[in-house]
Amino acid sequence: MLSRVANSLYWMSRYIERADNTSRIVDVNLQLLLDHRNMSSQQFSEHWLPIIEATGDPAAFWKLKDVATAETVTDYLVFEPKNTNSLVSSISQARENARMVRDQLTVDIWEELNRLYLYLHSQKAREDWETSPFDFLHQVKSSSLTLQGLTDATIPHNEGWLFLQAGKFLERGDMTSRILDVRHGTLPERGVPATVSQVDALAWASVLHSCSAWDAYKSIHGAEVHPRLVAEFLLLSDNFPRSVKFCVERLNRSLRRISGVSEGRFCNDSEKLAGRLVAQLQFGTIDEVFQLLGLHQYIDALQIQLIDIGNALFNAYIFQPFQNLEAEILVQQEEQQQQGLQRSQAA
Amino acid sequence: MLSAYDPSGYFDEMSPQTGSFRKSYETFAQRFQQITRDDFDDRRRAVDTAFLRQGITFNVYGDSAGTEKIFPFDLMPRIISAKEWEYLERGLIQRITALNLFLHDIYHEQRILKDGVVPSYFVLSAKHFRREFVNFRVPKDIYIHICGSDLIRGGDGQWMVLEDNGRCPSGVSYVLENRRAMKRTFPAMFESVGVRPVDQYPQELLKMLQHIAPGGVADPTVVLLTPGAYNSAYFEHTYLAREMGIEIVEGRDLVVRNARVYMRTTKGLQPVHVIYRRVDDDFIDPTVFRRDSMLGVPGLVHAYRSGNVSLANSIGTGIADDKVMYYFVPKMIKYYLDQDPIIPNVPTYLASEDADRKYMLENLDKLVVKAANESGGYGMLMGPMSSVAEREAFRGAIEKDPRNYIGQPMINLSTHPTHVGGGRFEPRHIDFRPYILYGEKTVIIPGGLTRVALTKGSLVVNSSQGGGSKDTWVLYGDE
Numbered sequence: 171m172l173s174r175v176a177n178s179l180y181w182m183s184r185y186i187e188r189a190d191n192t193s194r195i196v197d198v199n200l201q202l203l204l205d206h207r208n209m210s211s212q213q214f215s216e217h218w219l220p221i222i223e224a225t226g227d228p229a230a231f232w233k234l235k236d237v238a239t240a241e242t243v244t245d246y247l248v249f250e251p252k253n254t255n256s257l258v259s260s261i262s263q264a265r266e267n268a269r270m271v272r273d274q275l276t277v278d279i280w281e282e283l284n285r286l287y288l289y290l291h292s293q294k295a296r297e298d299w300e301t302s303p304f305d306f307l308h309q310v311k312s313s314s315l316t317l318q319g320l321t322d323a324t325i326p327h328n329e330g331w332l333f334l335q336a337g338k339f340l341e342r343g344d345m346t347s348r349i350l351d352v353r354h355g356t357l358p359e360r361g362v363p364a365t366v367s368q369v370d371a372l373a374w375a376s377v378l379h380s381c382s383a384w385d386a387y388k389s390i391h392g393a394e395v396h397p398r399l400v401a402e403f404l405l406l407s408d409n410f411p412r413s414v415k416f417c418v419e420r421l422n423r424s425l426r427r428i429s430g431v432s433e434g435r436f437c438n439d440s441e442k443l444a445g446r447l448v449a450q451l452q453f454g455t456i457d458e459v460f461q462l463l464g465l466h467q468y469i470d471a472l473q474i475q476l477i478d479i480g481n482a483l484f485n486a487y488i489f490q491p492f493q494n495l496e497a498e499i500l501v502q503q504e505e506q507q508q509q510g511l512q513r514s515q516a517a
Numbered sequence: 518m519l520s521a522y523d524p525s526g527y528f529d530e531m532s533p534q535t536g537s538f539r540k541s542y543e544t545f546a547q548r549f550q551q552i553t554r555d556d557f558d559d560r561r562r563a564v565d566t567a568f569l570r571q572g573i574t575f576n577v578y579g580d581s582a583g584t585e586k587i588f589p590f591d592l593m594p595r596i597i598s599a600k601e602w603e604y605l606e607r608g609l610i611q612r613i614t615a616l617n618l619f620l621h622d623i624y625h626e627q628r629i630l631k632d633g634v635v636p637s638y639f640v641l642s643a644k645h646f647r648r649e650f651v652n653f654r655v656p657k658d659i660y661i662h663i664c665g666s667d668l669i670r671g672g673d674g675q676w677m678v679l680e681d682n683g684r685c686p687s688g689v690s691y692v693l694e695n696r697r698a699m700k701r702t703f704p705a706m707f708e709s710v711g712v713r714p715v716d717q718y719p720q721e722l723l724k725m726l727q728h729i730a731p732g733g734v735a736d737p738t739v740v741l742l743t744p745g746a747y748n749s750a751y752f753e754h755t756y757l758a759r760e761m762g763i764e765i766v767e768g769r770d771l772v773v774r775n776a777r778v779y780m781r782t783t784k785g786l787q788p789v790h791v792i793y794r795r796v797d798d799d800f801i802d803p804t805v806f807r808r809d810s811m812l813g814v815p816g817l818v819h820a821y822r823s824g825n826v827s828l829a830n831s832i833g834t835g836i837a838d839d840k841v842m843y844y845f846v847p848k849m850i851k852y853y854l855d856q857d858p859i860i861p862n863v864p865t866y867l868a869s870e871d872a873d874r875k876y877m878l879e880n881l882d883k884l885v886v887k888a889a890n891e892s893g894g895y896g897m898l899m900g901p902m903s904s905v906a907e908r909e910a911f912r913g914a915i916e917k918d919p920r921n922y923i924g925q926p927m928i929n930l931s932t933h934p935t936h937v938g939g940g941r942f943e944p945r946h947i948d949f950r951p952y953i954l955y956g957e958k959t960v961i962i963p964g965g966l967t968r969v970a971l972t973k974g975s976l977v978v979n980s981s982q983g984g985g986s987k988d989t990w991v992l993y994g995d996e
Contacts, residue, residue, distance in 0.1 A: 171782055171784075172764060172770050172780060172781065172783075173770070176783045269746050270745075270746050272755050273755040273758055333783075428783070487783040488783070495811065498816075499804050499808075501816075502773065502819065503804065505819075506776075
């Protein structure tokens with residue numbers, strides 16, 4: 171498969187997943203605010219700023235907005251074209267990548283993505299957002315689920331599909347870790363808090379909701395929400411499809427299937443790094459996470475590991491060492507000159 | 518719906534006069550009369566929706582808002598009888614054979630120049646004559662592998678060649694998509710009318726491309742080189758690549774090492790042997806042609822010259838598209854094949870000839886004036902419809918650079934019944950582009966792109982200027 175095509179598929183998938191997660195975060199936090207009628211602007215800031223931090227660069231936010239209110243933050247996260255991670259930007263970039271590889275996608279996938287893109291840029295999207303942000307976000311989420319279903323059900327599970335999977339699970343694992351990190355302000359730097367206030371419990375519940383993990387969590391731990399249990403669930407669960415461990419395992423599996431190298435052998439660094447992270451999540455305990463580094467530090471390190479896997483994947487399959495046109499022209503001239511020389515010597 | 522059709526004076530493909538049909542249209546018309554207006558409207562809407570949904574589109578340059586547009590499709594097919602097609606086929610094969618002999622000649626012995634049949638000056642001054650390729654032997658001696666010559670019919674129904682497209686003729690994907698749409702819309706009609714199929718085109722194209730692979734390569738890798746997703750024909754590029762089952766690549770996907778072409782894949786560099794390129798000569802290799810081209814592949818021409826990769830079409834065919842060379846094609850046919858042209862040219866005046874130029878300048882309001890190296894309806898003066906200012910602009914341009922202008926009488930293109938809304942049909946002017954593949958043998962798919970000027974009275978059929986298209990039915994028989 172062409173490297174450029176693999177790259178476009180990988181990023182298309184990542185951006186769709188990013189948009190999906192962004193819509194979940196915004197959705198849950200808007201709902202959470204409905205429970206707190208009388209927040210001061212200070213409290214508002216405290217609520218929203220960690221979300222900005224989790225999804226991108228706060229400095230970029232302050233360049234565009236003066237205050238952090240529900241309005242400015244959600245606008246930044248959903249519509250802001252200058253925020254490359256905003257929902258609308260993500261879908262635009264997903265579509266742009268899809269356009270480059272339309273021949274690799276089924277008509278259904280292209281049409282659904284195109285429909286979502288056109289909708290997000292329409293007047294109607296703004297109106298829907300004004301009247302009911304929840305309906306609006308629901309539409310985005312269900313479109314993203316449709317795209318995932320179509321990806322699984324309408325295209326062959328070949329190399330291209332594996333790049334789609336790799337992109338999706340890398341992004342999802344990363345987003346889950348970011349969402350889990352949002353409420354680290356309520357935790358001590360190291361160690362697990364003994365008791366949790368009711369307000370904090372609600373905040374941690376919203377973390378679960380943002381990952382669509384509420385029902386799954388509840389079925390194991392009941393309605394008691396404790397950061398230790400939430401972190402354990404979202405980081406280390408074997409079978410919850412948005413947990414970091416689950417995502418990294420799937421990512422690892424895709425990478426191994428792309429190369430086809432047998433178990434225990436490696437043909438590039440992305441496989442080693444992903445394999446090691448799987449082991450870390452497999453054999454690590456949640457108490458270690460809280461005691462040794464503290465959750466925030468642990469997640470920071472985790473995100474760097476994920477970035478490294480992404481970079482290694484890029485280097486192994488996609489990196490094109492001759493991007494620079496001028497340099498490439500020079501190489502050609504040197505080669506041709508050399509061959510000319512050899513010919514004239516032979517003559 | 519057709520019985521009241523009024524052909525209004527031009528040569529009409531279907532009806533010499535109201536109520537009568539040419540033989541080739543009789544069966545179709547009979548069947549078509551049985552379709553009710555409501556039924557027709559339903560089917561038309563279904564086709565429009567299908568095209569929209571599938572994104573069968575082209576891009577319009579300089580239009581940042583809605584860059585993807587749908588090519589309007591008219592459901593009333595253009596029908597060509599077996600006898601007529603046999604004539605066209607003979608004429609087109611004759612023409613492409615002569616053009617390929619001409620290209621081989623001017624890049625080698627230049628006999629036709631030495632014998633004074635075509636003045637050397639015209640060839641050597643042609644914008645697309647590639648000096649670098651003189652004495653270079655192209656694979657299998659084929660220059661133009663894929664040709665789309667534009668044909669028209671004048672007031673008396675005589676077929677004429679309007680121009681040759683020997684570089685990257687586009688539009689064949691619409692031929693295939695239009696047919697698909699028509700089969701869904703009028704399935705029963707095909708059987709009763711007896712229409713020859715066109716869907717073998719991608720296989721024939723692939724066969725031709727494999728035929729020109731460098732010697733010694735048993736299982737050649739063929740790719741389609743596209744300028745990218747912003748090119749107006751990108752839809753067609755992806756379509757053809759998918760139908761042929763080959764990779765569609767951009768310049769940046771290819772790399773040349775040791776005069777061999779490779780594509781960059783997730784499994785490393787893989788050799789490429791044949792490139793169906795939809796990138797013009799000028800952009801194909803920044804080390805040889807335009808240095809600022811980001812679409813090309815540095816070193817590609819070197820690999821081509823070394824015989825390690827084949828290109829379709831070959832480099833240097835653009836000269837055959839030069840409208841001054843067009844003037845000489847009948848002479849080429851006579852010179853190389855010792856035959857008279859089967860399909861004539863449109864009468865043409867060369868501005869570089871004193872008598873012709875004088876005539877052109879005196880009759881600008883009656884003639885169509887064309888720049889020698891423009892296409893798509895650009896760089897053209899339609900005399901009878903033009904303003905004084907436009908004519909003066911062309912007068913200046915012709916006097917300044919007579920080499921690059923030709924004049925032709927305004928031809929009233931034949932008309933064809935075309936749906937104009939509300940179940941009504943009116944005559945609209947049409948032209949025709951068949952697609953010719955020149956490989957081991959010459960193959961012309963029985964059909965082609967019939968373009969139609971949807972605006973009443975307009976003679977401009979280009980998609981960029983409000984044209985639409987029709988399916989073209991070549992019959993097994995004559996009626």
